[in-house]
Amino acid sequence: DADVTQTPRNRITKTGKRIMLECSQTKGHDRMYWYRQDPGLGLRLIYYSFDVKDINKGEISDGYSVSRQAQAKFSLSLESAIPNQTALYFCATSDWKSGLAGNVSHHEQFFGPGTRLTVL
Protein backbone atom coordinates (compact mmCIF):
# COMPACT_ATOMS: atom_id res chain seq x y z
CA ASP A 1 0.00 0.00 0.00
CA ALA A 2 1.25 3.44 -0.84
CA ASP A 3 -0.06 4.63 2.55
CA VAL A 4 2.49 2.51 4.38
CA THR A 5 6.03 2.79 3.09
CA GLN A 6 9.15 0.93 4.06
CA THR A 7 12.78 1.74 3.38
CA PRO A 8 14.93 0.18 2.17
CA ARG A 9 13.09 -2.39 0.04
CA ASN A 10 16.13 -4.62 -0.16
CA ARG A 11 19.23 -4.76 2.01
CA ILE A 12 22.25 -7.00 2.11
CA THR A 13 24.47 -6.70 5.15
CA LYS A 14 27.16 -8.61 6.98
CA THR A 15 27.10 -10.42 10.27
CA GLY A 16 27.64 -8.07 13.19
CA LYS A 17 26.48 -4.91 11.46
CA ARG A 18 23.80 -2.72 12.97
CA ILE A 19 21.02 -1.83 10.57
CA MET A 20 17.77 0.07 10.70
CA LEU A 21 14.58 -0.53 8.77
CA GLU A 22 12.18 2.36 8.56
CA CYS A 23 8.41 2.54 8.26
CA SER A 24 6.25 5.57 7.60
CA GLN A 25 2.49 5.83 7.26
CA THR A 26 0.09 8.49 6.10
CA LYS A 27 -3.05 6.72 7.31
CA GLY A 28 -3.15 8.57 10.61
CA HIS A 29 -3.27 5.28 12.49
CA ASP A 30 -2.06 5.15 16.03
CA ARG A 31 -0.99 1.51 16.08
CA MET A 32 2.08 0.16 14.31
CA TYR A 33 3.66 -3.28 14.11
CA TRP A 34 6.78 -5.02 12.87
CA TYR A 35 6.64 -8.60 11.59
CA ARG A 36 9.05 -10.97 9.94
CA GLN A 37 8.01 -13.54 7.37
CA ASP A 38 9.84 -16.81 6.92
CA PRO A 39 8.79 -19.56 4.49
CA GLY A 40 6.45 -22.02 6.17
CA LEU A 41 6.17 -19.95 9.34
CA GLY A 42 3.81 -17.21 8.33
CA LEU A 43 4.24 -13.82 9.96
CA ARG A 44 5.61 -13.46 13.44
CA LEU A 45 5.29 -10.33 15.52
CA ILE A 46 8.54 -8.66 16.59
CA TYR A 47 7.38 -5.45 18.26
CA TYR A 48 4.26 -3.33 18.35
CA SER A 49 3.30 0.14 19.47
CA PHE A 50 -0.19 1.37 20.31
CA ASP A 51 0.91 5.00 20.50
CA VAL A 52 4.09 7.05 20.61
CA LYS A 53 4.72 6.33 24.28
CA ASP A 54 3.77 2.67 24.15
CA ILE A 55 6.22 0.00 22.94
CA ASN A 56 5.67 -3.72 23.45
CA LYS A 57 7.62 -6.85 22.67
CA GLY A 58 6.11 -9.41 20.37
CA GLU A 59 6.84 -13.11 20.22
CA ILE A 60 10.35 -12.84 18.73
CA SER A 61 11.88 -9.57 19.97
CA ASP A 62 15.35 -10.88 20.89
CA GLY A 63 18.04 -9.24 18.79
CA TYR A 64 15.74 -6.40 17.72
CA SER A 65 14.85 -2.97 19.04
CA VAL A 66 12.38 -0.33 17.89
CA SER A 67 11.82 3.39 18.05
CA ARG A 68 8.52 5.21 17.61
CA GLN A 69 9.76 8.63 16.60
CA ALA A 70 6.32 10.01 15.85
CA GLN A 71 2.83 8.72 15.28
CA ALA A 72 3.69 8.16 11.63
CA LYS A 73 7.13 6.58 12.04
CA PHE A 74 8.22 3.28 13.52
CA SER A 75 11.77 2.00 13.02
CA LEU A 76 13.18 -1.47 13.57
CA SER A 77 16.85 -1.96 14.40
CA LEU A 78 18.97 -5.07 14.37
CA GLU A 79 21.66 -4.43 16.93
CA SER A 80 24.13 -6.94 15.58
CA ALA A 81 22.78 -8.75 12.55
CA ILE A 82 23.13 -12.52 12.27
CA PRO A 83 22.35 -14.82 9.32
CA ASN A 84 19.17 -16.26 10.85
CA GLN A 85 17.68 -12.77 10.74
CA THR A 86 17.57 -13.09 6.97
CA ALA A 87 13.87 -12.69 6.23
CA LEU A 88 11.18 -10.50 4.75
CA TYR A 89 10.17 -7.76 7.18
CA PHE A 90 6.79 -6.07 7.17
CA CYS A 91 5.49 -3.00 8.90
CA ALA A 92 1.74 -2.70 9.50
CA THR A 93 -0.68 -0.19 10.96
CA SER A 94 -4.15 -0.29 12.43
CA ASP A 95 -6.60 2.14 13.88
CA TRP A 96 -8.69 2.47 17.01
CA LYS A 97 -11.83 4.56 16.95
CA SER A 98 -14.54 5.37 19.42
CA GLY A 99 -18.15 5.09 18.47
CA LEU A 100 -21.48 5.88 20.07
CA ALA A 101 -21.76 2.28 21.18
CA GLY A 102 -18.44 2.46 22.93
CA ASN A 103 -14.99 1.77 21.63
CA VAL A 104 -15.05 0.39 18.13
CA SER A 105 -11.90 -1.24 16.94
CA HIS A 106 -10.96 -1.30 13.31
CA HIS A 107 -9.36 -4.66 13.47
CA GLU A 108 -7.71 -5.07 10.15
CA GLN A 109 -4.06 -4.20 9.71
CA PHE A 110 -2.59 -2.48 6.66
CA PHE A 111 0.80 -3.65 5.49
CA GLY A 112 3.74 -2.01 3.82
CA PRO A 113 5.47 -3.58 0.79
CA GLY A 114 8.15 -5.26 2.87
CA THR A 115 11.93 -5.14 3.21
CA ARG A 116 13.94 -8.12 2.08
CA LEU A 117 16.94 -8.41 4.38
CA THR A 118 19.87 -10.71 3.76
CA VAL A 119 22.55 -11.15 6.40
CA LEU A 120 25.73 -12.77 5.10
Add this chain to the structure above:
Amino acid sequence: AQSVAQPEDQVNVAEGNPLTVKCTYSVSGNPYLFWYVQYPNRGLQFLLKYITGDNLVKGSYGFEAEFNKSQTSFHLKKPSALVSDSALYFCAVRAYDYKLSFGAGTTVTVRA
Protein backbone atom coordinates in the same frame (compact mmCIF):
# COMPACT_ATOMS: atom_id res chain seq x y z
CA ALA B 1 -3.14 -18.35 23.57
CA GLN B 2 -4.74 -18.00 20.19
CA SER B 3 -3.55 -19.88 17.13
CA VAL B 4 -4.43 -20.54 13.53
CA ALA B 5 -3.82 -23.62 11.40
CA GLN B 6 -3.81 -23.78 7.64
CA PRO B 7 -3.60 -27.50 6.96
CA GLU B 8 -2.65 -27.23 3.29
CA ASP B 9 0.67 -25.78 2.18
CA GLN B 10 -0.51 -25.69 -1.42
CA VAL B 11 -3.79 -25.72 -3.28
CA ASN B 12 -3.93 -26.26 -7.03
CA VAL B 13 -7.07 -25.70 -9.06
CA ALA B 14 -8.01 -25.16 -12.67
CA GLU B 15 -9.31 -21.79 -13.78
CA GLY B 16 -13.07 -21.64 -13.51
CA ASN B 17 -13.26 -24.25 -10.78
CA PRO B 18 -14.20 -23.53 -7.16
CA LEU B 19 -11.38 -22.57 -4.83
CA THR B 20 -11.29 -23.35 -1.12
CA VAL B 21 -8.49 -22.50 1.30
CA LYS B 22 -8.90 -24.02 4.72
CA CYS B 23 -8.35 -22.42 8.12
CA THR B 24 -9.06 -23.56 11.66
CA TYR B 25 -8.54 -21.50 14.76
CA SER B 26 -8.20 -21.66 18.50
CA VAL B 27 -8.97 -18.65 20.67
CA SER B 28 -10.47 -17.82 24.04
CA GLY B 29 -13.64 -15.83 23.78
CA ASN B 30 -15.24 -14.57 20.61
CA PRO B 31 -13.12 -15.03 17.51
CA TYR B 32 -12.18 -12.17 15.22
CA LEU B 33 -10.92 -13.73 12.01
CA PHE B 34 -9.24 -12.37 8.91
CA TRP B 35 -7.98 -13.40 5.52
CA TYR B 36 -5.08 -11.69 3.77
CA VAL B 37 -3.52 -12.29 0.36
CA GLN B 38 0.08 -11.73 -0.66
CA TYR B 39 1.01 -11.40 -4.31
CA PRO B 40 4.65 -11.88 -5.35
CA ASN B 41 6.92 -9.06 -4.15
CA ARG B 42 4.02 -7.32 -2.46
CA GLY B 43 2.82 -6.76 1.07
CA LEU B 44 -0.25 -8.41 2.52
CA GLN B 45 -3.62 -7.15 1.38
CA PHE B 46 -6.74 -7.44 3.48
CA LEU B 47 -9.46 -9.61 1.90
CA LEU B 48 -12.19 -9.97 4.49
CA LYS B 49 -12.99 -10.34 8.15
CA TYR B 50 -15.47 -11.95 10.49
CA ILE B 51 -16.31 -10.02 13.64
CA THR B 52 -19.93 -10.88 14.32
CA GLY B 53 -23.19 -11.45 12.47
CA ASP B 54 -23.72 -13.57 9.36
CA ASN B 55 -21.55 -16.63 9.10
CA LEU B 56 -20.93 -16.00 5.40
CA VAL B 57 -18.67 -13.01 4.90
CA LYS B 58 -18.07 -11.43 1.52
CA GLY B 59 -14.84 -9.68 0.69
CA SER B 60 -12.69 -8.31 -2.08
CA TYR B 61 -12.09 -9.83 -5.54
CA GLY B 62 -15.11 -12.15 -5.31
CA PHE B 63 -13.86 -14.02 -2.25
CA GLU B 64 -16.03 -15.08 0.63
CA ALA B 65 -15.46 -17.01 3.83
CA GLU B 66 -17.68 -19.16 5.98
CA PHE B 67 -17.41 -19.00 9.74
CA ASN B 68 -18.31 -22.26 11.49
CA LYS B 69 -18.21 -21.99 15.25
CA SER B 70 -18.80 -25.68 16.00
CA GLN B 71 -15.92 -26.70 13.74
CA THR B 72 -13.79 -23.66 14.66
CA SER B 73 -13.17 -23.04 10.99
CA PHE B 74 -13.06 -20.04 8.70
CA HIS B 75 -12.53 -21.36 5.17
CA LEU B 76 -11.93 -18.99 2.29
CA LYS B 77 -13.86 -19.66 -0.91
CA LYS B 78 -14.26 -18.42 -4.43
CA PRO B 79 -16.85 -19.96 -6.75
CA SER B 80 -14.78 -19.59 -9.92
CA ALA B 81 -11.02 -19.17 -9.62
CA LEU B 82 -8.94 -16.98 -11.91
CA VAL B 83 -5.28 -17.36 -12.85
CA SER B 84 -4.76 -13.97 -11.21
CA ASP B 85 -5.85 -15.47 -7.86
CA SER B 86 -2.55 -17.33 -7.69
CA ALA B 87 -0.92 -16.01 -4.54
CA LEU B 88 -0.10 -16.78 -0.91
CA TYR B 89 -3.08 -16.65 1.44
CA PHE B 90 -2.95 -16.11 5.19
CA CYS B 91 -5.61 -16.67 7.80
CA ALA B 92 -5.30 -14.71 11.06
CA VAL B 93 -7.07 -14.48 14.40
CA ARG B 94 -7.13 -11.47 16.69
CA ALA B 95 -6.29 -11.87 20.31
CA TYR B 96 -7.83 -10.06 23.25
CA ASP B 97 -4.95 -7.55 23.12
CA TYR B 98 -5.64 -6.77 19.46
CA LYS B 99 -2.58 -8.54 18.12
CA LEU B 100 -2.97 -10.83 15.14
CA SER B 101 -1.73 -14.41 15.01
CA PHE B 102 -1.16 -15.68 11.48
CA GLY B 103 -1.26 -19.13 9.98
CA ALA B 104 1.71 -20.43 8.02
CA GLY B 105 0.07 -19.57 4.72
CA THR B 106 -1.32 -21.53 1.75
CA THR B 107 0.06 -21.11 -1.73
CA VAL B 108 -2.71 -21.13 -4.31
CA THR B 109 -1.91 -21.93 -7.92
CA VAL B 110 -4.64 -21.56 -10.51
CA ARG B 111 -3.74 -23.14 -13.85
CA ALA B 112 -5.17 -21.91 -17.11
